Amino acid sequence: MQTTIVCALYKFVRLDNHESLRQPLLDLMLNERVRGTLLLATEGVNGTIAGSREGVDQVLNWLRLIPNLADLDCKESVSAELPFKRSRVKLKKEIVTMGVEGIDPQNATGTYVDAEDWNALISDPEVLLIDTRNDYECEVGSFAGALNPHTESFREFPAYAEQSLDKNKHKKIAMFCTGGIRCEKSTAYLREQGFEEVYHLKGGILKYLEKVPESESLWRGECFVFDDRVTVTHRLEPGSYEQCHGCRRPITELDKQSEQYIAGAQCPKCYDEITDEQRQRFLEREKQMQLARVRGEAHIGEDAKVLLQAKRETKYKAKSNQTKSNQTRSKSLSLKCKASAMPARYRVWSV
Numbered sequence: 384m385q386t387t388i389v390c391a392l393y394k395f396v397r398l399d400n401h402e403s404l405r406q407p408l409l410d411l412m413l414n415e416r417v418r419g420t421l422l423l424a425t426e427g428v429n430g431t432i433a434g435s436r437e438g439v440d441q442v443l444n445w446l447r448l449i450p451n452l453a454d455l456d457c458k459e460s461v462s463a464e465l466p467f468k469r470s471r472v473k474l475k476k477e478i479v480t481m482g483v484e485g486i487d488p489q490n491a492t493g494t495y496v497d498a499e500d501w502n503a504l505i506s507d508p509e510v511l512l513i514d515t516r517n518d519y520e521c522e523v524g525s526f527a528g529a530l531n532p533h534t535e536s537f538r539e540f541p542a543y544a545e546q547s548l549d550k551n552k553h554k555k556i557a558m559f560c561t562g563g564i565r566c567e568k569s570t571a572y573l574r575e576q577g578f579e580e581v582y583h584l585k586g587g588i589l590k591y592l593e594k595v596p597e598s599e600s601l602w603r604g605e606c607f608v609f610d611d612r613v614t615v616t617h618r619l620e621p622g623s624y625e626q627c628h629g630c631r632r633p634i635t636e637l638d639k640q641s642e643q644y645i646a647g648a649q650c651p652k653c654y655d656e657i658t659d660e661q662r663q664r665f666l667e668r669e670k671q672m673q674l675a676r677v678r679g680e681a682h683i684g685e686d687a688k689v690l691l692q693a694k695r696e697t698k699y700k701a702k703s704n705q706t707k708s709n710q711t712r713s714k715s716l717s718l719k720c721k722a723s724a725m726p727a728r729y730r731v732w733s734v
């Protein structure tokens with residue numbers, strides 16, 4: 384089977400026309416069978432996509448044609464299967480949410496540190512190393528000696544910083560996250576709070592795993608990723624964890640042997656958090672997924688439906704453009720205007 388390329392990307396850049404990019408980008412992803420989610424906002428683009436080498440490249444090339452995104456960088460890994468079920472492009476207010484207004488990563492981020500220089504920085508005893516990811520992400524792997532702020536979501540980071548960090552005591556702070564995007568905001572936030580030396584692992588853990596050989600690595604464990612692979616190893620291959628379909632936390636084989644584990648519904652970490660109603664709903668969903676799997680229609684049906692809908696919309700748009708164009712043409716002719724009407728055109732995105 385062909386290897387699937389998984390590509391994580393983001394860029395903080397002003398995108399004033401982000402709404403108009405949504406449909407052509409989604410059409411391209413559907414045509415190229417590229418799955419995953421991309422978020423578009425006036426502050427930039429963020430997301431992870433997966434597909435064939437050619438498909439992913441088509442999407443990247445298209446994005447790089449947008450003037451401010453010409454140097455868009457990405458972190459790649461591989462997977463035997465497509466780790467996403469759908470193709471989505473969402474319009475958002477922010478491409479990563481920390482819940483603090485007015486943070487501007489384009490002007491105030493911390494100092495970027497390349498993966499190759501990261502070991503030297505975090506080996507400095509004066510440096511306080513903070514993992515800005517959520518607790519369940521830190522749990523399955525992190526850098527040796529990194530602090531886990533035990534946050535449930537990134538929105539809790541400012542409160543953690545206020546309670547636990549002191550600009551007079553913590554003179555050098557180094558932060559990291561999966562692909563680097565959360566640190567764009569967390570380092571900008573600390574800088575704005577008056578912390579002077581704030582460092583940011585450029586490209587995040589994924590870039591570090593790509594660049595630093597395992598024999599020299601200070602990374603311990605696996606790296607949590609937000610797709611069906613759950614985690615990746617140091618070699619950026621799918622890891623050993625599964626995911627609880629109730630709480631989405633990573634679970635081990637041992638968790639699955641627990642009495643509190645019910646496939647598709649709950650695990651030892653969430654069995655006392657979910658309600659009976661939720662449990663029933665999760666079980667029903669699991670049943671449907673299994674039925675779909677047995678029929679072998681799991682994702683194919685969904686894809687075909689979306690693709691058909693997209694084709695219908697494109698056809699409809701082309702037709703209505705043609706009608707408009709014809710109307711304009713007959714109007715021009717009747718007015719005996721010399722200027723010819725523009726032919727109806729719609730873009731074909733297989734460049």
Ligand SMILES: [Zn+2]
Pocket residue numbers: 627628629630631632648649650651652653654
């Ligand atoms: Zn769970």
